[in-house]
Amino acid sequence: MTHLSPGYDIEQVCAGLAKAWEFLCGKERDFALSVSHKAVLAFTEFSYFMPLKMPTEQRIGGIGVLIQRPDACDVAAHMFGADASCLHEADLHDACAEVCNLFSDCVALHISGNSDINMDLPFLASQAVYDQITAQSSVTSVYVSCSPNAQLYVVEYYIFSQPQ
Amino acid sequence: MSTVPIQLPSPLRFLVVDDSRAIQAIVRRAIMHCGYSPIEVETALDGDQALDLVETFKPDLVITDWHMPKVSGLEMVQALRQLGHEDVRVGFVTTERTPALLEEAISNGALFILHKPFDDAELAAVVANAVKDLVGEATAAAHSAAANFPESAPGLIKSTAEEPISHAAMQLLLMDCLGSIPFRLIPHEKMVLEKLTINNLLGLYAAKDIKGVYAIGVMDANAVCMVGGGAARMPPNDVRPLMASGQPSTVMMDKANDFLRAAAVSLSESAASPVTEVTMAKVSVVKNTFAKLATVLAQEGHRSDFRLAIPGYGEGRMAFFVMTS
Secondary structure, eight states: OOOOOTTOOHHHHHHHHHHHHHHHHSSOOOOEEOSSOTTTOOOOTEEEEEEEEETTTTEEEEEEEEEOHHHHHHHHHHHHTSOGGGOOHHHHHHHHHHHHHHHHHHHHHHHSTTSOOEEOOOEEOOHHHHHHHHHHOEEEEEEEEEETTEEEEEEEEEEOOOOO | OOOOOEEEEEEEEEEEEOSOHHHHHHHHHHHHTSSEEEEEEEEESSHHHHHHHHHHHOOSEEEEOSOOSSSOHHHHHHHHHHTTOTTOEEEEEESOOOHHHHHHHHHTTEEEEEESSOOHHHHHHHHHHHTHHHHSOHHHHHHHHHHTSOTTSTTSSSOOSSSSSOHHHHHHHHHHHHTTOOOEEEESOOOOGGGOOSEEEEEEEEETTOOSOOEEEEEEHHHHHHHHHHHTTOOHHHHHHHHHHTOOOHHHHHHHHHHHHHHHHHHHHHSSSSOOOEEEEEEEEEETTOHHHHHHHTOOSSEEEEEEEETTTEEEEEEEEEOOO
8 A cells, every 4th residue: 555645644534434424324433544455345235436536646546435234224324314124225325425425525635635636426336347446446545444243444546447 | 401492483494405315314404403493494406406496495595515416506506696596595515625616605605614524513503603684683593503402412512611612612703703714623633732833822711710720722823824814804825825934924813812812702601600701811922842831732631622624724723721720
């Protein structure tokens, strides 16, 4: 993992992710920088990505958020203020897209220093798209949060290759 | 603490615009806790739908996301103004931080820009400020959010001995000081000696019937430039060089002094009951090597720490301590 920009404060990124998760899910959760991640970054049915355009560096980075179903249910239940059993699949995706949105903002704040970063809209990746992204993009860092029944990954890409 | 909402003669109408129905739900719930009755809330999934609803629903306040498919939040506000809806109040709840874009939103009349994640008290504070003319006197409206917050969420606005100035109280102080300048306030990030600027503004507070210093407020040089520069409505291009030099101008110092003086009111609320009047006794500039400063910053409890970010200006830190010994 390379390219951590000067001033990049891992503790603050973790604190920002934890605060965003608490806002969205209503639960406290710890996040930590993962030191060995390649084996565990598996596709999930709620794999959302956010391209980040960095005008000054002339590159497109990105954030991937890999959410497993138990977390998707929890976060959607909290956001909609409803029992998970009452929610539709579209509700889970709606909530997970917003998780990607806020997590991307947390990380982007610390990538950029004082330069602007343009965030796009989050998009859902299929298995095939996920495979293309992982094959053609370079990972800077991975943050992980574990609960008894799910693991949640936030992946920062230095170069993000979005399949057309 | 009262749980009775402010009764209005006619419903206060909110239009929540966000492409995420989940965020719509969160904002809707927060609005319900703002302490007004009756209220009506409509939702739209993008700017296009919102423009239609403005015609029919006639909202008192539009709370919109920025990034949405089709018509973005900013484009919607611009369209609203072009269509002659100059009087429709608009505020943003967003992750957008690009200074030029935020300034464009403000120039189109956005009353607030609240960054996600927010808490209910923050939203209550900006909503109260946005609709104050509709619900009565400005101060009554601003404090209504605190006075009418549900019992289940105590302490969100009111300051306590453990947290001498709450996040929402500081939010209101800054809104008073900065007017329409958008800012982001991040609480609970401890001010530490290692990250302090060389020169810092130190305010000493006294409390009636309490011997010695009751409380201390510390603003680093960046916060002095931002709060002082913002209060003096200085453009970002004038503020940034002074921040970089660590040398606030005289007008910035004067405005920052005023800000510290205004903070005494919030500190009064943290004092023992019955409320003790807290006043500012002295303000001085101290170096980060000042020995007493290290002792104060090491204090574990009875403190409120804030990181302040203003688009186009930068970031600064401030903290308030109630002396425990």
